[in-house]
Amino acid sequence: MNGDSADVGTDADPNESAGATARTDHTLDDEAMLRIRGLDAGYGDLQILTDVDLDVADGEYVTIVGPNGAGKSTVMKTVFGLTTYMDGTIEFDGEAIEATPPEEIIHEGIGFVPQTDNVFPGLSVEENLEMGAYILDSVPQDRLEAVYDRFPILRERRDQKAGNLSGGQRQMVAMGRTLMLDPDLLLLDEPSAGLAPDLVDDMFDRIDRINESGTAILMVEQNAKEALRRCDRGYVLVDGENRYTDRGETLLGDEQVRQDFLGG
Amino acid sequence: MESIELLSPAALREHPGLAVVAAIGLLLCVDLLAKLAGLQVGPLGGSLSVARLGSNLWNGLVIGLVIGLAGIGLSMTYSILNFANFSHGDLVSTGAFTGWGVAFVVAAAGSQPLGALVTVRDAGDVTPGAIGAHVLSTPGAIVVGLLAAFAITAVVSLAIDRAFYKPMRDRGGIALLITSVGVALVVRYLIQFAYGADRRGITASVDGDTLATPLGVSVTAHQLTIAVAAIGLMVAMHYTLQRTKLGTAMRAMADNKDLALITGIPAERVVAATWILGGGLAGASGYLYVLLRGTIQFDFGWSLLLLIFAAVILGGIGSIYGAIAGGLVIGLVFTTSTVWISSDFNAAAAFAVMILVLLLRPEGLFGGVSTA
Numbered sequence: 001m002n003g004d005s006a007d008v009g010t011d012a013d014p015n016e017s018a019g020a021t022a023r024t025d026h027t028l029d030d031e032a033m034l035r036i037r038g039l040d041a042g043y044g045d046l047q048i049l050t051d052v053d054l055d056v057a058d059g060e061y062v063t064i065v066g067p068n069g070a071g072k073s074t075v076m077k078t079v080f081g082l083t084t085y086m087d088g089t090i091e092f093d094g095e096a097i098e099a100t101p102p103e104e105i106i107h108e109g110i111g112f113v114p115q116t117d118n119v120f121p122g123l124s125v126e127e128n129l130e131m132g133a134y135i136l137d138s139v140p141q142d143r144l145e146a147v148y149d150r151f152p153i154l155r156e157r158r159d160q161k162a163g164n165l166s167g168g169q170r171q172m173v174a175m176g177r178t179l180m181l182d183p184d185l186l187l188l189d190e191p192s193a194g195l196a197p198d199l200v201d202d203m204f205d206r207i208d209r210i211n212e213s214g215t216a217i218l219m220v221e222q223n224a225k226e227a228l229r230r231c232d233r234g235y236v237l238v239d240g241e242n243r244y245t246d247r248g249e250t251l252l253g254d255e256q257v258r259q260d261f262l263g264g
Numbered sequence: 265m266e267s268i269e270l271l272s273p274a275a276l277r278e279h280p281g282l283a284v285v286a287a288i289g290l291l292l293c294v295d296l297l298a299k300l301a302g303l304q305v306g307p308l309g310g311s312l313s314v315a316r317l318g319s320n321l322w323n324g325l326v327i328g329l330v331i332g333l334a335g336i337g338l339s340m341t342y343s344i345l346n347f348a349n350f351s352h353g354d355l356v357s358t359g360a361f362t363g364w365g366v367a368f369v370v371a372a373a374g375s376q377p378l379g380a381l382v383t384v385r386d387a388g389d390v391t392p393g394a395i396g397a398h399v400l401s402t403p404g405a406i407v408v409g410l411l412a413a414f415a416i417t418a419v420v421s422l423a424i425d426r427a428f429y430k431p432m433r434d435r436g437g438i439a440l441l442i443t444s445v446g447v448a449l450v451v452r453y454l455i456q457f458a459y460g461a462d463r464r465g466i467t468a469s470v471d472g473d474t475l476a477t478p479l480g481v482s483v484t485a486h487q488l489t490i491a492v493a494a495i496g497l498m499v500a501m502h503y504t505l506q507r508t509k510l511g512t513a514m515r516a517m518a519d520n521k522d523l524a525l526i527t528g529i530p531a532e533r534v535v536a537a538t539w540i541l542g543g544g545l546a547g548a549s550g551y552l553y554v555l556l557r558g559t560i561q562f563d564f565g566w567s568l569l570l571l572i573f574a575a576v577i578l579g580g581i582g583s584i585y586g587a588i589a590g591g592l593v594i595g596l597v598f599t600t601s602t603v604w605i606s607s608d609f610n611a612a613a614a615f616a617v618m619i620l621v622l623l624l625r626p627e628g629l630f631g632g633v634s635t636a
Contacts, residue, residue, distance in 0.1 A: 134529050
């Protein structure tokens with residue numbers, strides 16, 4: 001850690017850094033578990049991300065917020081090798097992973113819950129969870145039980161096809177599937193999208209608990225206020241570039257950020 | 265339950281075409297009953313023996329099982345690899361020729377020249393009677409031939425995939441479809457080159473071939489063999505897909521390829537399994553088709569492909585259970601339509617039923633139920 005006031009895990013007084021709206025350079029952490037530097041990426045010839053820097057420390061809860069089309073989801077997809085990589089570095093636990101094909105990223109200890117189509121609709125709930133542990137020789141029964149303990153409704157519905165579940169339950173299946181490997185880092189793309197309003201808080205509570213159990217979270221959220229309130233640190237991404245980075249509470253308190261991105 | 269809902273008054277009001285179809289269906293049923301009873305009511309009725317109808321149904325069931333078996337592979341390559349494989353019919357032929365070559369060798373090696381046996385009677389001058397391939401006289405050869413048809417076609421399918429489809433994997437369904445038309449031509453004319461172009465007899469005739477005649481319907485040893493083998497392979501396929509890890513991964517990949525990828529499911533291994541199982545079943549079905557017909561010709565698989573496609577689309581493309589159900593419907597319509605129309609038109613009847621089903625249920629019988 002560099003000891004900067006806005007650095008990861010320091011107890012900087014939010015009031016001190018309020019209004020500082022630090023550029024990412026001030027918060028970069030060479031020790032971070034996930035370490036993205038100068039990332040350019042997009043789809044085919046279309047470049048979406050320009051010179052993006054982003055860190056997630058071990059056990060940290062980081063959110064990316066920003067307007068539509070800012071490239072928030074593209075960051076996650078690029079970590080998983082699902083976009084066209086152009087330049088920059090992505091390191092995980094000190095190992096370069098920008099050239100790792102998508103089906104091997106999961107071996108690194110990273111799980112990914114896409115925003116849509118994140119379950120296998122024709123497979124039962126239990127089969128969905130078992131597929132989460134495909135890369136293991138056998139299904140770890142203790143983790144399956146742990147997922148069922150975390151999401152008890154899934155135990156009741158274990159034999160139902162995932163395609164017949166409600167949006168919230170599908171989201172649980174999708175998260176449960178990634179938890180089968182007990183990942184060090186979980187990437188969540190808009191976990192509250194499409195959920196009934198009364199389920200949104202519940203979903204954020206579940207994410208808090210996953211984070212409290214030691215899994216680092218990198219989350220993209222439309223519901224920016226709630227996401228920033230709960231996370232350790234936030235990134236504001238605009239037009240595919242870093243705009244602000246700071247502690248979530250600090251960004252929430254920042255007049256400029258509030259006016260530009262949080263609707264006042 | 266489904267059909268009751270389909271014919272509810274509300275559904276009929278919404279789809280007037282449905283009422284017409286239902287009326288025609290009802291008319292045909294009444295006519296069929298009148299025929300069976302030997303009544304003549306105006307233009308309806310006439311005479312039809314229970315034995316003939318039963319025989320039509322039994323033959324339809326057997327041919328339907330063969331078509332359904334062939335359709336499984338077509339449906340799987342569609343759902344997992346995302347393209348309509350026009351070379352599937354020639355994989356059916358591949359299994360038939362290679363499988364029967366092996367069956368002939370097992371049945372008559374030593375007593376007949378090997379060249380004639382391996383080339384399935386293209387070289388030399390050996391009659392089917394001299395080879396004597398029949399499930400009653402040479403059961404071992406018939407079974408070994410079936411296994412060989414499966415295994416060799418699986419290997420051929422895998423080799424074709426590595427040579428032609430793998431380099432094209434990311435080009436999309438249309439490019440792959442066109443490639444498969446080219447592959448179909450290559451395979452078909454390689455078969456003609458190796459085995460010759462003329463139609464010829466395969467199975468020997470054996471006394472006591474008709475095992476039983478319930479209700480006057482003759483059940484032959486080969487028909488029974490085909491039914492048992494096809495159902496056995498279908499059940500094995502069902503268990504592979506539903507109960508094994510690789511089978512579940514195949515269904516997962518059919519459901520959602522991108523998600524399968526980020527879940528760490530090894531795509532190429534699933535693709536290889538798809539070709540081994542789908543190609544193998546195509547080969548087995550070709551072998552069984554020849555066992556049913558008793559003759560073979562280099563392009564019979566290609567001719568059969570249209571019916572296989574009809575079965576798969578009728579059942580709901582992408583679903584193996586749909587392919588089986590579609591195959592049975594096509595087979596039964598194919599044979600029972602001869603009650604009313606000349607057998608020259610029975611393929612047309614099968615396609616007409618396919619079109620009707622798709623008009624009423626565009627997603628096919630099992631459509632939307634993604635089951636690989």
